[in-house]
Amino acid sequence: xxxxxxxxxxxxxxxxxxxxxxxxxxxxxxxxxxxxxxxxxxxxxxxxxxxxxxxxxxxxxxxxxxxxxxxxxxxxxxxxxxxxxxxxxxxxxxxxxxxxxxxxxxxxxxxxxxxxxxxxxxxxxxxxxxxxxxxxxxxxxxxxxxxxxxxxxxxxxxxxxxxxxxxxxxxxxxxxxxxxxxxxxxxxxxxxxxxxxxxxxxxxxxxxxxxxxxxxxxxxxxxxx
Numbered sequence: 001x002x003x004x005x006x007x008x009x010x011x012x013x014x015x016x017x018x019x020x021x022x023x024x025x026x027x028x029x030x031x032x033x034x035x036x037x038x039x040x041x042x043x044x045x046x047x048x049x050x051x052x053x054x055x056x057x058x059x060x061x062x063x064x065x066x067x068x069x070x071x072x073x074x075x076x077x078x079x080x081x082x083x084x085x086x087x088x089x090x091x092x093x094x095x096x097x098x099x100x101x102x103x104x105x106x107x108x109x110x111x112x113x114x115x116x117x118x119x120x121x122x123x124x125x126x127x128x129x130x131x132x133x134x135x136x137x138x139x140x141x142x143x144x145x146x147x148x149x150x151x152x153x154x155x156x157x158x159x160x161x162x163x164x165x166x167x168x169x170x171x172x173x174x175x176x177x178x179x180x181x182x183x184x185x186x187x188x189x190x191x192x193x194x195x196x197x198x199x200x201x202x203x204x205x206x207x208x209x210x211x212x213x214x215x216x217x218x219x220x221x222x223x224x225x
Contacts, residue, residue: 029110029115030116033107036107037104037107039103040103041127041186043097044127045178045187046188047099048177048178048181049197049216049220050219052171052178053213053216054213054214055171056213057093057205057212059168060211060212061093062164063164068151078152082205089149090145090148092148093201099135101128101131101132119183126225130176133173140166141167148163172223176224179223
C-alpha cells in the first residue's frame with residue numbers, strides 16, 4: 001500500500017510540476033506578446049490621433065472640390081494639383097495607413113491569446129476589429145482619391161458626398177480606437193506620439209496650405225464605442 005501511495009503521490013507531484021512549468025511558460029509568452037502588441041498598438045494610436053487632427057482639413061478639401069464643381073457651369077474649373085518631395089501628385093491629400101495586425105495574428109495562431117488577461121484580450125479583439133475596418137475604409141478612400149484626379153482636367157462631373165461621409169466616419173472610428181488603447185493601458189507617452197504624428201505628411205500638407213486641423217489635445221480625447 002505504501003508503495004502505491006508513494007507512486008501515486010509521485011505522479012501527482014510530477015503532473016503538478018509539469019502544469020506549473022507550462023503555466024510559467026505561457027505566462028512568459030503572454031508577457032512577451034503583450035509587449036509586442038504594445039508596439040503595434042502604438043502605431044494604431046498615433047495614426048488615429050493623426051486622423052482626428054486632420055479630419056477638418058480633409059472635409060475642407062472635399063468641400064472646396066465640390067464648390068469648384070458647382071461653380072464651374074458647363075465646363076469644370078480644374079482643381080489645383082499638389083506635389084511633394086516624393087513627386088507624387090494629387091488633388092486631395094489624406095492619410096494612407098495600413099493598420100497592420102501581424103503581431104495580433106501571430107498571438108492568435110500561436111495559441112497565446114487565451115493566456116492574456118481576459119479584459120485585455122476582449123479589448124484587443126474589439127480594437128483589431130476596428131483597425132481592420134479602418135484599413136478597409138482606407139483602401140476605399142484610395143480608390144476615390146485616384147478618381148478625384150480627374151478633377152484636375154476641364155471636364156463636367158457631378159459632386160459626390162461619399163468620401164466626405166466616410167472621412168467623418170473614419171474620424172469617429174479613430175476616436176473609438178483611441179478609447180480601446182486607453183482601456184488596454186497601452187497609451188504611449190504624449191511627447192512621443194506628438195513627435196510621431198508631426199512627421200506625417202497629411203498634417204504638414206494641411207498646415208502648409210491653410211486648411212483647418214484639430215488640436216493634438218482634442219484629437220487624443222477618446223470617443224465612446
